[in-house]
Amino acid sequence: MKKIYVFLFSLLFCGFTFAQDNAGGGKSKVVSSDYSRNAITVVLLNFDQDKYGEDLKKAMESLKIEDKFDNNQFGVNYIKANVDMRSGNCATTGILAAKQDTNRANKIKEIIASQKFGHSIVGKWYNMNDKGVVDLETIFKRGMYNATDADHKAASDGKRGVDADLKDAGYSLINNSYVIVLDFGNILTMDEFYDIQEKKKKALGAIASAAGGKVDLKQKRPKTGWITDIKAYLFKVDYNADVNQSFFDLFQEIPGDDQHWTIDKAKYEALSIPVKYIAQVYFPRTEGNEYKKPHILAPASPSSKEQLFVKMVNNGLTNTELMITRKVEAFRVKAPVMEAKKSFIFPNIKAKVGKKEGVHLDKRFFVWEKVEDKGKLVSKRRGVVRASNSITDNRTVTTGSTTPSKFYQISGKKLEDGMIIEERPDFGIGLFVGAGVPLANITQTTTTSGYWDNNTGFWVNGGTSTSEYAPALAIQGRLEYNVSPMIAKFTKKFLSEFRLFVEFRSLGEVTEDINGAKFSTPPQSNLFYGGGISKDIHLTRKIKLAPFAQYMIGSYNEIESAAQLGFGARLPINFNYWLAFVPSVTIFTDHGLTTTPTYSGLGGMYIDFGLRIGL
Numbered sequence: 001m002k003k004i005y006v007f008l009f010s011l012l013f014c015g016f017t018f019a020q021d022n023a024g025g026g027k028s029k030v031v032s033s034d035y036s037r038n039a040i041t042v043v044l045l046n047f048d049q050d051k052y053g054e055d056l057k058k059a060m061e062s063l064k065i066e067d068k069f070d071n072n073q074f075g076v077n078y079i080k081a082n083v084d085m086r087s088g089n090c091a092t093t094g095i096l097a098a099k100q101d102t103n104r105a106n107k108i109k110e111i112i113a114s115q116k117f118g119h120s121i122v123g124k125w126y127n128m129n130d131k132g133v134v135d136l137e138t139i140f141k142r143g144m145y146n147a148t149d150a151d152h153k154a155a156s157d158g159k160r161g162v163d164a165d166l167k168d169a170g171y172s173l174i175n176n177s178y179v180i181v182l183d184f185g186n187i188l189t190m191d192e193f194y195d196i197q198e199k200k201k202k203a204l205g206a207i208a209s210a211a212g213g214k215v216d217l218k219q220k221r222p223k224t225g226w227i228t229d230i231k232a233y234l235f236k237v238d239y240n241a242d243v244n245q246s247f248f249d250l251f252q253e254i255p256g257d258d259q260h261w262t263i264d265k266a267k268y269e270a271l272s273i274p275v276k277y278i279a280q281v282y283f284p285r286t287e288g289n290e291y292k293k294p295h296i297l298a299p300a301s302p303s304s305k306e307q308l309f310v311k312m313v314n315n316g317l318t319n320t321e322l323m324i325t326r327k328v329e330a331f332r333v334k335a336p337v338m339e340a341k342k343s344f345i346f347p348n349i350k351a352k353v354g355k356k357e358g359v360h361l362d363k364r365f366f367v368w369e370k371v372e373d374k375g376k377l378v379s380k381r382r383g384v385v386r387a388s389n390s391i392t393d394n395r396t397v398t399t400g401s402t403t404p405s406k407f408y409q410i411s412g413k414k415l416e417d418g419m420i421i422e423e424r425p426d427f428g429i430g431l432f433v434g435a436g437v438p439l440a441n442i443t444q445t446t447t448t449s450g451y452w453d454n455n456t457g458f459w460v461n462g463g464t465s466t467s468e469y470a471p472a473l474a475i476q477g478r479l480e481y482n483v484s485p486m487i488a489k490f491t492k493k494f495l496s497e498f499r500l501f502v503e504f505r506s507l508g509e510v511t512e513d514i515n516g517a518k519f520s521t522p523p524q525s526n527l528f529y530g531g532g533i534s535k536d537i538h539l540t541r542k543i544k545l546a547p548f549a550q551y552m553i554g555s556y557n558e559i560e561s562a563a564q565l566g567f568g569a570r571l572p573i574n575f576n577y578w579l580a581f582v583p584s585v586t587i588f589t590d591h592g593l594t595t596t597p598t599y600s601g602l603g604g605m606y607i608d609f610g611l612r613i614g615l
């Protein structure tokens with residue numbers, strides 16, 4: 001029991017520390033609504049000694065760039081590494097794998113510079129061909145596509161006209177060109193991964209056995225495919241004013257053609273187009289796998305090795321983009337609040353961002369207000385919202401009348417029109433640690449067999465006796481995951497904050513019955529564990545309702561098993577967007593599924609309370 005308490009406390013402490021590190025604070029430098037699209041070039045860091053190197057290079061040909069970014073791929077999908085592969089693998093590597101490695105980043109930067117990535121990317125913007133002929137088509141298209149309704153209105157009020165102003169805005173986007181280098185770790189097959197997990201279980205089993213405990217040593221192997229971890233390095237093409245002017249000085253007119261120009265390729269190659277190192281990020285799991293039959297989630301037709309590697313590479317890029325957005329401000333979507341519904345029940349806002357900006361169901365945004373603090377203008381966080389399932393498809397050039405997307409508020413104060421929303425993605429994970437108690441008393445039935453009493457020479461009949469006791473306080477933990485964003489990819493609309501969770505709890509030892517009589521053998525339950533589904537409904541800015549259903553399995557006195565099917569509701573009360581006090585009530589069935597004849601009255605109402613940390 002003591003070990004469980006220590007584990008739960010450690011879980012809460014780690015979650016609290018992580019949430020604090022990623023909270024971002026309630027005050028920030030001025031957050032403006034200025035946001036422009038970024039263009040990305042994604043390449044693989046390829047190693048000669050990697051036995052899956054060719055598979056990764058092939059998979060990079062099917063890389064998918066998210067709608068949020070302009071695609072700056074120019075035909076180079078990988079670079080040959082000038083550094084060693086990272087040691088370890090995703091099954092054994094600890095948290096130190098996320099350590100920043102500036103030396104490695106600088107060496108990768110040398111490769112990018114030597115292969116003149118800056119020149120290739122600028123050439124992509126100007127549609128440069130092998131003969132040095134350039135045009136402005138891509139710049140103009142991206143300038144038009146990047147424009148917001150506010151840009152459209154400003155251009156409409158100008159003298160040059162909408163098209164001219166919006167097209168020319170594309171020039172400024174060239175300096176939003178980034179290079180992402182994907183550094184995959186040692187790749188494991190799922191069987192290799194399971195083998196390592198099984199060895200860990202056996203080691204834990206030996207420790208538990210020495211301490212008198214038990215650990216299930218059987219490792220389930222439901223999936224086939226590959227798994228690894230990923231580190232990524234972000235660089236930026238420094239297309240500053242000097243570089244821009246030097247480039248334009250090379251332009252030469254083509255007689256009779258006012259849409260194209262030619263430049264001297266040799267002089268262009270001699271230009272200095274620097275690339276700056278920006279950041280590096282790490283994600284511990286990147287998978288290209290699927291369930292095997294007869295699992296209910298197994299596909300009708302198994303995927304090929306090539307398909308699973310494509311899946312792993314694209315998952316790696318998705319995870320990388322999430323981590324970069326959390327870390328680099330330039331990657332965060334921003335927009336003004338167009339309409340704020342300030343009602344007490346179901347508060348929400350609307351803003352003119354949508355699928356073009358990569359907004360999806362339950363993506364999280366902070367809401368900022370500009371205020372004066374000690375004579376300085378700063379932004380204060382006034383609330384936190386998530387994207388609802390009403391997201392506009394704005395993947396066209398604006399006409400000035402974009403339909404806004406709707407966001408529901410999950411924390412904070414009343415929001416106002418004109419405040420600024422800023423993308424702040426989370427992992428969709430919730431950690432709960434708390435305590436609870438069943439309200440119904442439990443009846444213990446003790447059965448004795450008949451026996452011959454040698455002292456009296458008579459047969460003593462057997463029988464049954466019952467004793468009733470109040471259950472002890474339970475310590476419990478729960479891990480939740482929001483599956484709505486994942487499911488929404490395959491449906492037109494889906495519920496927000498639909499969660500899967502796993503839960504475990506341990507009831508303490510009981511020493512006496514309700515009449516105060518001491519037990520000769522105190523009833524004691526082992527660990528109960530199970531899982532379920534829940535749906536968060538945000539009633540107000542501070543309170544939400546979360547109905548749920550769950551199924552729990554456990555044992556009593558290490559002998560008899562019991563199962564519980566429960567239905568209930570939680571009422572989380574937010575302290576802030578990442579920490580909530582969570583009371584809940586569960587009604588459990590009276591063990592129609594039980595295999596324990598000794599105990600009865602195990603159903604009924606169960607109440608619990610605790611703290612939940614959102615990550």
